[in-house]
Amino acid sequence: MDLVQLQRQFVDYRTSLYHEGFLDEQFTQLQELQDENNPDFVVEVVSLFFEDSERLLNELARALEQQSIDYKRIDAHVHQLKGSSSSIGAQRVQKVCIAFRNYCEEQNVEGCLKCLQQVRHEYSLVKTKLESLFQLEQQILTAGGSIPM
């Protein structure tokens, strides 16, 4: 595929992510922070987010399997997840986290489990999307082009 087409594809894809609510302006901010001193800033942050989230999701699953559920701990984890997702602009994940926290307050097990499932789903979606985005970026860079803003 030629460079211009790649770039156009990239832009379209990125716009669609915004439209569908996977990302919000925070992600834009992150991209603005990336400069020649910090060329891989976004990728680093996003990778850190992936690691963090996977750990948190596992913790959550384990906590919800217990006999007597420690809602405080669950709330703490969800809070973390919410914070991370809002820091990178993963809007949909963040929204589910908010709902998750409400169910935690109500100590509603079914609700929590349902939310956990939803979070997992949203997280995997956003992860796939971001990975595709980065792949496109990589392709453009190897083709010698620059990433359109």
Added chain:
Amino acid sequence: MDSCNCIEPQWPPDDLLMKYQYISDFFIALAYFSIPLELIYFVKKSAVFPYRWVLVQFGAFIVLCGATHLINLWTFTMHTRTVAMVMTTAKVFTAVVSCATALMLVHIIPDLLSVKTRELFLKNKAAELDREMGLIRTQEETGRHVRMLTHEIRSTLDRHTILKTTLVELGRTLALEECALWMPTRTGLELQLSYTLRQQNPVGYTVPIHLPVINQVFSSSHAVKISPNCPVARIRPAGKYMPGEVVAVRVPLLHLSNFQINDWPELSTKRYALMVLMLPSDSARQWHVHELELVEVVADQVAVALSHAAILEESMRARDLLMEQNVALDLARREAETAIRARNDFLAVMNHEMRTPMHAIIALSSLLQETELTPEQRLMVETILKSSNLLSTLINDVLDLSRLEDGSLQLDLGTFNLFAVFREVLNLIKPIASVKKLHVSLNLAPDLPEYAIGDEKHLMQTILNVVGNAVKFSKEGSISITAIVAKSELLRDSRTPEFFPVPSDNHFYLRVQVKESGVGISPQDIPKLFTKFAQTQSMATRNSGGSGLGLAICKRFVNLMEGHIWIESDGLGKGCTAIFMVKLGIPERLNEPKLPLMPKVPTNHGPTAFPGLKVLVMDENGVSRMVTKGLLVHLGCDVTMVSSSEECLHVVSHEHKVVFMDVCVPGMDGYEVAIRINEKFTKRHERPIIVALTGNTDKVTKENCMRVGMDGVILKPVSLDKMRSVLTDLLEHRVLFEAI
């Protein structure tokens, strides 16, 4: 003698006496027999007779007596033994019954007598009731007369008509020959004949008021019979035979001054008029009690009617007086307005005339300053400039003040940025303050609205004036400016009891306090501060250089803005605090973004990068920590990251200028850290600025942050521009509480 069993009468039958006895017996028997018949007849007629069986007894007794006498008739001649037997039986029966009856009568007769007494008693009662009926009827009639009289009297409010009507009606009702009214004269020593019934125009008879008969009448509230020969009654042509009875009654004259709200006027200081009523002569009529009562009631009614008439007269007079005064006031007002207009015209003309040369002087002097001058010349030109500036300020002040005074200065209301006003003042004052080595600090309350409706120019003028005074009059130390929204408890300051502001939904009261640690003012000088042109000794020695109008103008402005301004001082040498409150409007919510942005500092002012600024970031969340670091690194800061409070306390040093800490993580007490940092660094200028990053949009978080001594609160997520402006503001002002 033959052997018949006849009994011989005792006396011979042919005797005359016997004959008479025979006839009498016959008639007795007849009578005795007819009595029961009559009794029966009449008892049957009467409806009630309780003693029937007594009658029966009595009847039996009578009948038997009659029978006895009847049988006796036979005993005058020869009669058989049978007759004698019958006779004896009859007599025996009669004896028995009559004894029984006699005994019975002993019981019956008292009852019968008492019936008689009861009857008498009832008759008396009936007579009494009849009498009372008569009385009531007369009373009712009197009442009717009174009502009619009262109606007539009270139907008018004119004195003369009232009195005339009274006399006429009384005369008619009571069929009087003459009725007269004597009124006290102005001196109060005589009674003058004012109105009579028959005579149309009474000649002015006067009678001294202290006659015994008059005193007698005046001292009693009843109608008093007086002699027809006394002076007040001798008003009709004498002669004729027997003058009719005369009655006099007092009529109280109530003065307005007698009317107290709480107590009805005392009778001791009253004036009375005398009403004299005369019955027709030769009529042998007497004054009846009910007629006297009628007269008394009428006299009272007349008193009331007269007082009403007096009140009406008084109120008419008062109204006329008021109208005159109104006219006079109107005239005065118009004259005053003309005077003011003349003055304003004068001022306007003078103002213009004065400003033009002033303008020329100032402009040309400043131009002169730009040219080549010798030091002496420069000094002279500077002095000229300074003086002319001063003069120009003076002219402006005077004009402003005069416009303020007659209320022709209108507030120029508009929506403006309150924070910007304060910042502007601060910027203007900073150079002077730093020259004098004074530290100026500004504290804006977190709930202070950013935008307000009011007169921006005058508000700034006021703040500038107050702050300027503070700066002018302190030689050293610090000046602190605090601006808060006045809450209702604070609104009532004990020193300003006459100021009652009422906050509402559209308005709030801005309270600005400027504290200076300078020379201070003695308490007795404080009131003079706000008066025009008054300069106290202490102020003059402070090298003021002002005309003394500044605070007076501030006061006028503040009053225009429905506020209050005052100065507190603990005394000479202890500094003083100027406080003012003004009413500002709250603007409608504009289409603001959900997180109100900080007022944007234009990017060509202020640094776009903060090279080498050492910053400490504390955040437990790895991702957001990294993002914050990225932001700050992009802005050129030197960022240290820590992820726990212990680490933070360990690492923080006086080299770090700013500490960003995330406080919305439950479990990690960012507040605790702030307190510890405060403790660690005792001197304020060594301490790094502590800023909280939080995702919580509630007041509690903000208040907590303020409480522990943090310098700022920012809402996450933070954009690049936001971070930039935040840092700019922080470094400039050391305070930043983002409006939540």
